Amino acid sequence: MPDQHANATPAASALPVDDARLDAAWARIRGRLREEVGEAEYRTWLRQLTLAGVEGEEAVVQVPTRFLRDWLRGQYGDRLRALWQAEAVGVRRVDIRVAPQAAPREATGAVDGAGLAEPLPATRPPGEAAQTGARAESPKVESRGDWAAPLDPRFTFDSFIVGKPNEFAHACARRVAEKPNSPGFNPLFLYGGVGLGKTHLMHAIAWAIRAPQEGIAGRSVAYMSAEKFMYRFIAALRSQSTMEFKESLRSVDVLMIDDLQFLIGKDNTQEEFFHTFNALVDQGKQIVVSSDKPPSDLAGLEDRLRTRLGCGMVADIHATTYELRISILESKANTAQVDVPARVLEFLAHKITSNVRELEGALNRLIAHANLFGRPVTLESCQEVLHDILRAHDRRVTIEEIQKRVAEHYNIRLTDMSSARRARNVARPRQVAMYLSKQLTSRSLPEIGRRFGNRDHTTVMHAVSRVAELMQGDAGFAEDVELLRRMLET
Numbered sequence: 001m002p003d004q005h006a007n008a009t010p011a012a013s014a015l016p017v018d019d020a021r022l023d024a025a026w027a028r029i030r031g032r033l034r035e036e037v038g039e040a041e042y043r044t045w046l047r048q049l050t051l052a053g054v055e056g057e058e059a060v061v062q063v064p065t066r067f068l069r070d071w072l073r074g075q076y077g078d079r080l081r082a083l084w085q086a087e088a089v090g091v092r093r094v095d096i097r098v099a100p101q102a103a104p105r106e107a108t109g110a111v112d113g114a115g116l117a118e119p120l121p122a123t124r125p126p127g128e129a130a131q132t133g134a135r136a137e138s139p140k141v142e143s144r145g146d147w148a149a150p151l152d153p154r155f156t157f158d159s160f161i162v163g164k165p166n167e168f169a170h171a172c173a174r175r176v177a178e179k180p181n182s183p184g185f186n187p188l189f190l191y192g193g194v195g196l197g198k199t200h201l202m203h204a205i206a207w208a209i210r211a212p213q214e215g216i217a218g219r220s221v222a223y224m225s226a227e228k229f230m231y232r233f234i235a236a237l238r239s240q241s242t243m244e245f246k247e248s249l250r251s252v253d254v255l256m257i258d259d260l261q262f263l264i265g266k267d268n269t270q271e272e273f274f275h276t277f278n279a280l281v282d283q284g285k286q287i288v289v290s291s292d293k294p295p296s297d298l299a300g301l302e303d304r305l306r307t308r309l310g311c312g313m314v315a316d317i318h319a320t321t322y323e324l325r326i327s328i329l330e331s332k333a334n335t336a337q338v339d340v341p342a343r344v345l346e347f348l349a350h351k352i353t354s355n356v357r358e359l360e361g362a363l364n365r366l367i368a369h370a371n372l373f374g375r376p377v378t379l380e381s382c383q384e385v386l387h388d389i390l391r392a393h394d395r396r397v398t399i400e401e402i403q404k405r406v407a408e409h410y411n412i413r414l415t416d417m418s419s420a421r422r423a424r425n426v427a428r429p430r431q432v433a434m435y436l437s438k439q440l441t442s443r444s445l446p447e448i449g450r451r452f453g454n455r456d457h458t459t460v461m462h463a464v465s466r467v468a469e470l471m472q473g474d475a476g477f478a479e480d481v482e483l484l485r486r487m488l489e490t
Ligand SMILES: Nc1ncnc2c1ncn2[C@@H]1O[C@H](COP(=O)(O)OP(=O)(O)OP(=O)(O)O)[C@@H](O)[C@H]1O
Pocket: 155, 159, 160, 161, 162, 166, 192, 193, 194, 195, 196, 197, 198, 199, 200, 201, 259, 292, 328, 356, 357, 360
């Protein structure tokens, strides 16, 4: 479809900006946009926006490509208008146009022909693509999988700590890494909440698959985020190299897509992913996908894609347990070769339960502080250095709430939390409530004991270790306790 608008009213017809006020206003608007969207986004989308002139009450800004124009109109049109209006220089409207010299490059119709409504690759700003011509965004792949995203050298199986919440996902990941395309494991769909190790596991699989074994060259892996997949696909459409894009993807042994939820609502890209997916599975290639939700909950993903994604192995990474958090902290402190007292690790594992990323961040901050001042890490320094994080994580759950929730869950009377009854069906829930009180509140053992019918602190200690022990040995029980913990934490 020809670009009527750009041809009829080329940016050059706007009045030149000879007003210093307008220049200054434009500089401020650009500065504001830069602050608002961040440097990366600005460089990708907005850097090439130039002020062509002002026509009456309309500011005319221009960009080199029609694609960029459409994208900016959709994404930033309103914001640009509001910023111009706020400058009070008489501009009430903004028109984004294609710079005349750039129009021929856009006249291929490839983009519009595909009904595209998605952005350009963020990896390289569109400006650079324009300067370097077709080469810039072409996803050509000479050797297998060489265009995949770089892998983080820290994210390997060796550095992944396995515990109850992630052991199934870990076992599946290992299996796929050792034997891609095992029956029942293709695709492998890993899902879990933020910062629980999905990307870590994905990279670990990719490292293992790529590694040469016993003199045999490693397999080729294309690993990328769903966002990157989409950008690549759009770039291919732009440079009319979709065939190469498809072939390059289909030539790898294993395709791994991280954060698949990103494809929700991106119909063109979903479609392409679906075809690639089918082609690869038909050729016996392995697919690994990660997401923050299971396939069934990915509303907005096409049904047939959802169904296909769910027909292999779906593995959940659960929220961390106290034990897993301790192990991860120990391992990270070890790797950093910093002596962090057990009390500090326990304190952190107890306080920061949201996700591993935050836990790791807190530990890194402690270690950096200790290195900077040449002081050992202590509980006091930990509380001081991390006071803001700790305050944010201060749980407000009370022992009373815990007792109530646990009593309800096990269907016992609330009064039995403090009664002297020792029957198993009462004593066990009471122990669970004590365990959760220790985990979720900052109350001391004697205080917890007092709230449970004036029991001694050693009784609480025993309850805590007994519940932990039972959780180790009985997955059903562990799940129950975890569920209670999660309910109480939210
Ligand atoms: N079991 C684990 N052992 C060691 N490190 C872990 C573990 N789980 C998570 N981490 C670390 O926590 C951080 C966050 O993990 P990761 O980036 O893999 O999370 P994610 O689930 O992909 O999060 P998001 O949903 O935000 O993409 C990483 O530094 C990772 O190494």
